[in-house]
Amino acid sequence: MVDRDSSVREEFDVSREMGGERLDRLVSLGTGMSRSAARRAVEEGLVEAGGERRTSPSYRVGSGETVVVETTAEPGVQAEEIPVPVVYEDAHLLVVDKPAGLVVHPGAGNPSGTLVNALVSRGIIGGDDPVRPGVVHRLDRDTSGLLALSKSEEAYGGLVEQLSERSVGRIYRAVVLGSGLPRTGTVDSPVGRHPENPTLMAAGLGKKAVTHFQTLAAVSGDKGEDKGGYTMLRVRLETGRTHQIRVHLAAIGHPVYADPLYGTRVGGARGARLWLHAESLSFIHPVTGEPLEFEAGIPWDLLASASGLGFET
Incomplete structure (x- = not known):
């Protein structure tokens, strides 16, 4: 299942050292959002800085200004008990032998019962899509075999780079x-x-x-x-x-x-x-x-x- 929480409000004051930084970068640093998610939040009018609604990610925030971010929480993925053979695991990576018949991540027609539901409790993270945490490549539903997922943002970025290369x-x-x-x-x-x-x-x-x-x-x-x-x-x-x-x-x-x-x-x-x-x-x-x-x-x-x-x- 995919869960949606109620609205979330976060605010923080901009330090002297961070004064003059772009708004999207400050939102990312202040909330833990990815940079692209922070940019989207600004563009969608969900961020205030200095008491005004700002929609430009490149807006330079002055030191001492208060940044307020109010969003509807991104959907998360509910953990489910689905057996999946684990081939390798460490603090950054997970490699599994995906069974045939198992969809990799939630989507239209498959809101639950996916590989991501099976593995989210093992700490898979990475990427901007909240229903595809850690997914860097995919296998079709009826294709079995090896699939790597990330358990840290560093690993996610590194795997995506290797795939692109x-x-x-x-x-x-x-x-x-x-x-x-x-x-x-x-x-x-x-x-x-x-x-x-x-x-x-x-x-x-x-x-x-x-x-x-x-x-x-x-x-x-x-x-x-x-x-x-x-x-x-x-x-x-x-x-x-x-x-x-x-x-x-x-x-x-x-x-x-x-x-x-x-x-x-x-x-x-x-x-x-x-x-x-x-x-x-x-x-x-x-x-x-x-x-x-x-x-x-x-x-x-x-x-x-x-x-x-x-x-x-």
Whole structure:
């Protein structure tokens, strides 16, 4: 569940040393808000300085003036008892092996029962969105595997920076429809919101997206929907757009097995789940500088599914 509290009023006097500072910076320092949240509060007319309502974040506050901030408290996330395997934890980071079927954070249609609800009691923080504390990257609901979250603002900023620099190693295992793929390949095509269906993503428009893949094994089908066979891939993300792997593999004619959004009409056996698992995650610890690398074994349900398709598991 997402909770909303009543209005909150905070006030403080500006010291001589801080006189002349920007209003948004003082609001951030005085309340503990992030800088961007403080800027929004000023622009929305929720801040007084020197007895007057100020709406310019760059307003320079004089020493001795009183700053008053009155806002409706940001929504928080209620902790829930949801089992999630923890792979690594310290004062700054949390790495988990997300189960399939678990949405990462609350949102439309999923106000509770998410990964964030499961982990908020472990101290995940970071970022400006109160319903996504500590979330620096995501996995789709039906994708299982490794996910890192921050437990300090320093760690959050460091992980976001590594992601923007494309230095985080993210490797997935996937089974796709069809065979005949090359031993290795790269899909370099932008990914953006579908122009006709905003719930989907599409290749060929939007932001730059690059996906690399390596063929591990292929099996031939013998009849009906199996006639094209199946291929198991190791997939490495260079960028991280929404649904990137699923969109890119579908775009080259090999959608992920049992993908209900981007697969073919017979994209998987009845009851099968999306065959996609984040099996490896590596990055530099954003606080200590230590290289970290984690592995998550393929879940039993995916192994059983692969065996049923003819792969040796």
